[in-house]
Amino acid sequence: MPDLTYLILQILAVILPIFVYHTFFGERIIYKSSRVVSIYDFGFWFVALLLCMLLPTFLTTEYRFDLRTIPITLGFLYSGPVVGFALAFVSLVVRFFMGGLGGLYHYLLVLLFYLPVVLVVIKSFRRASPKRRIGFFIGLSLFPFVCSSLALLILADVSFLISSFNAGFFLYVTVCVIASWTAVLLLETIRENRQMRLSLQQAERQKLLRDLTSVFAHEIRNPMQVARGFLQLLNAPDLSTDKKKYIDLSIEELDRANGIISEFLAFAKPQKEEIEPIEVRTQLLRVIDMLQGYAQSQNVTIEADLPEHYPVLAHQQKLDQCLLNIFKNAIESMPDGGVVSVACSSVQPHCVTIDITDQGIGMTKEQINQLGSPFYSLKEKGTGIGLMVSYQIIKSFHGKITVTSEKGTGTTFSISLPISRDLSLSVANRATESM
Numbered sequence: 001m002p003d004l005t006y007l008i009l010q011i012l013a014v015i016l017p018i019f020v021y022h023t024f025f026g027e028r029i030i031y032k033s034s035r036v037v038s039i040y041d042f043g044f045w046f047v048a049l050l051l052c053m054l055l056p057t058f059l060t061t062e063y064r065f066d067l068r069t070i071p072i073t074l075g076f077l078y079s080g081p082v083v084g085f086a087l088a089f090v091s092l093v094v095r096f097f098m099g100g101l102g103g104l105y106h107y108l109l110v111l112l113f114y115l116p117v118v119l120v121v122i123k124s125f126r127r128a129s130p131k132r133r134i135g136f137f138i139g140l141s142l143f144p145f146v147c148s149s150l151a152l153l154i155l156a157d158v159s160f161l162i163s164s165f166n167a168g169f170f171l172y173v174t175v176c177v178i179a180s181w182t183a184v185l186l187l188e189t190i191r192e193n194r195q196m197r198l199s200l201q202q203a204e205r206q207k208l209l210r211d212l213t214s215v216f217a218h219e220i221r222n223p224m225q226v227a228r229g230f231l232q233l234l235n236a237p238d239l240s241t242d243k244k245k246y247i248d249l250s251i252e253e254l255d256r257a258n259g260i261i262s263e264f265l266a267f268a269k270p271q272k273e274e275i276e277p278i279e280v281r282t283q284l285l286r287v288i289d290m291l292q293g294y295a296q297s298q299n300v301t302i303e304a305d306l307p308e309h310y311p312v313l314a315h316q317q318k319l320d321q322c323l324l325n326i327f328k329n330a331i332e333s334m335p336d337g338g339v340v341s342v343a344c345s346s347v348q349p350h351c352v353t354i355d356i357t358d359q360g361i362g363m364t365k366e367q368i369n370q371l372g373s374p375f376y377s378l379k380e381k382g383t384g385i386g387l388m389v390s391y392q393i394i395k396s397f398h399g400k401i402t403v404t405s406e407k408g409t410g411t412t413f414s415i416s417l418p419i420s421r422d423l424s425l426s427v428a429n430r431a432t433e434s435m
Contacts, residue, residue, distance in 0.1 A: 073118055
């Protein structure tokens with residue numbers, strides 16, 4: 001029978017680094033670049049991997065049991081293939097220095113069987129719900145036992161394979177299940193709590209903004225309108241050119257401030273608009289036509305790759321407002337000109353995704369995470385209200401905005417909206433009738 005003390009230490013070797021990492025470092029790196037986060041993640045998973053390999057239970061002088069595949073798999077699923085492959089390579093190096101070639105061929109075969117399976121299931125794992133991820137990972141963590149059996153068959157070590165199926169084997173499986181379940185449950189709980197905390201902070205900021213806007217907006221607008229009226233009265237024909245210029249500039253700035261207040265009011269007291277089936281292609285083409293003149297003045301070309309029919313559930317005017325804000329941001333992010341490309345797709349069965357991509361200055365991960373926050377803008381005279389309202393609009397349609405960007409390369413805004421089945425059927429019927 002294996003030493004239970006070492007088996008318990010194996011479980012702690014997986015769990016303890018997760019707890020320490022997310023307690024002391026998780027919040028500090030949340031807005032760091034993806035490269036920095038990957039380095040931190042690698043270090044964290046490496047500690048868990050090393051602890052597992054330093055505290056094994058020996059089956060023979062060549063074969064040992066530990067939970068090293070759990071940190072490697074977690075590295076693949078939560079941190080990406082680069083971190084996962086780096087951990088797998090490090091585990092091979094450590095295994096060589098710990099035991100030489102004895103058992104190394106067996107472990108190498110296990111990795112060759114196991115890692116392709118992990119790579120295949122990464123996307124499915126990330127799309128799954130937290131509860132399904134736990135079951136998913138437990139099943140995946142047991143697969144190395146199958147890979148180990150195949151490796152023993154290839155190495156012609158059948159006698160050891162047969163003798164391995166004893167009470168100790170089932171104890172190893174139990175330990176592996178406990179460690180896998182605890183590790184993923186802990187990770188998912190930490191992620192869920194972090195997301196909930198960020199959502200609460202965002203909700204508190206938005207509530208404060210709504211309250212302040214409701215109280216002050218109208219009181220600020222009234223004296224502004226009076227000032228604008230008197231400026232128009234002062235704008236007599238006999239004034240000098242410089243004075244006319246100053247008055248026009250003052251009126252323009254008052255109008256800009258009034259527009260900002262109107263956006264605040266729209267955010268503070270959003271009207272409940274009825275959503276209806278809308279043809280995305282028609283909507284996008286209308287918005288592009290409206291922005292063609294502005295885009296040309298900025299030396300920007302808008303390229304559209306739009307299919308025939310993609311119906312969504314939205315409100316036409318509000319969707320126009322959202323698309324205009326995002327298109328304008330894309331155009332203004334390219335001071336030297338460039339191309340804004342628009343594409344539609346329906347990869348997921350129940351939603352349509354609109355991708356708006358620019359070749360602008362790009363953003364860091366920290367800047368992306370701040371998008372949609374009150375008063376946050378990357379433009380010199382921006383207020384961030386337009387994008388904040390856009391996020392609110394898409395959310396009211398039960399959709400989502402996702403941003404991917406790279407500094408100096410460009411940015412892609414992906415707007416996901418629910419598909420309208422009614423309009424899909426009517427479009428399909430029209431297409432059938434025209435054939």
